Amino acid sequence: MYYLYLITGLALLLSVITDRKKTTAAIKISYKKFVNILPAFLIMLIFVSLVLFFVPDKMISNYLGNNDKITGIALASLFGSITLMPGFIAYPLCGILLEKGVSYMVLAAFSTTLMMVGILTYPIEKEYFGIKVTIIRNVISLVIALIIALAIGIFYGELL
Amino acid sequence: MKMQNKYIKIFLIGIYFAFVLCSFMFGFEQGKQIGHNFISFSIGMLKILPCAFILIGLFEVWVKKEKVEKHLGKDSGIAGYIWIILLAGTTVGGLYVAFPVASSLFKKGAKLSIIFTYIGAAAICRIPMTIFEASFLGIKFSLIRLIISIPLVILSSVLLGKYLEKNNYKIVTQNQS
Structure with missing residues (x-):
């Protein structure tokens, strides 16, 4: 995360040193673009907060652990599609599921979707x-x- | 009609926030949980979005259209795809950051197949995320996934790009100024 702040700071500094007017123009563009898309972000965040409430991690691990392969993949892709998680939550969850015996194939469907x-x-x-x-x-x-x-599934010999 | 839609949207958003606020006031646990979800995700995004949009603004001001057209435009070859996957690998956040970047790339003259490759690769090839994945699911898992997904992403993007170019499709680029 910190490298993002570092890079942004350096880029901004370099830009200000080179051309103050252009930098102001850039910030104006940034601001305008940000404000324009903000309503869409607000709607997304509302949906995220609701979906994470109705489809919590516990429910995901319950459903993915106890099914045959086809149902497992179908449910995994469904959960993966309708939810949104940052990687630092999603992959530890995958790790826990793996220890519980969920197949790599199902985890691939979940994490990729x-x-x-x-x-x-x-x-x-x-x-x-x-x-x-x-x-x-x-x-x-x-x-x-x-x-x-x-x-x-093929590479891990889980398919057959 | 459009106006009406807008009011309905604002009305529903208002109900949502009223519900969350009341939940906190009267200690309604389920509603509080929803509010906490909203706040934690908002904070997560607010940590990334300002930087992302500042970089997008700087990109639009400093990078010349001819440069982007030459390397990522109609006449760019395989190298264009390699560049864009590398750029995608360093993208932070997720799809919600990739979309505005894609719109700026389009404005600067990148071709559609490259842009869709960027979005696909930003979803699945981000370097920090892949390291995370490998540490929890194994390097073998990540390698198989990357080796299979990258060609699929490029192939589908080329097909989609060709189809949309025929239909004269345009990505929305806000603020034309």
Whole structure:
């Protein structure tokens, strides 16, 4: 996280030294873009807070642990698609699930859909890409996630 | 019609915050939990977003359109995809940061297939995230995932880019000034 502040600070400093006017223009652009997309972020955060309440970690681990492979993958992709978690929460959760005996294949489906398929980020994505392309991109991502899950299943010998 | 939609949205957002506020006032546990979720995620994003948008602003001011067009535009080759995956690897946050970056890249003349590759790669190839993944699920897991997902991301982005270019599709680039 800190390297982000460091890089931003250095870039800003360098920009101010080189050209003060351009830097002001840049900050104006940043501010405008940020404010324009803020309502979409607010809606996303509201959805996130509700979904995390109705689909807590405990429920995810309960459901992923006790099922056959196909149901496991289906549920994992469903949970991964409808929730949103930062990596530092998601991967430790995957680690716990792995110890509980959840297969790599199911975890691949869960973690990949979590990162690539964004139902909760839909309000933001559609502001930039439009509804149609947002849906296409998410469907493609879901297919890619399923292919990855199958490949992981093959490599770990879990599929057969 | 559009106006009406806007009011409905504001109304629902108002109800949400009224509900959370009342939950805190009267000690309604479920509502408080929802409020805590909202606050913790907002803080997480507010730690990243200002920096991300400042960098986007600096990018728009300092990087010349011709440069982006040359390396990531219509005539860029395989190197363009390598550059964009490296950029994606260093993206922080997640998709919600990748979308505004993608919009700026489009404004500067990057082609659609490169932009969709960026979004896909920003979702699954971020370096800090991959290190996290490898430490909990093993290096083998991360390697298989990367080796399989990157070609799929590029392939699907090229197809999607071609299809959308035919339809003269444009990504929304806010503030034209």
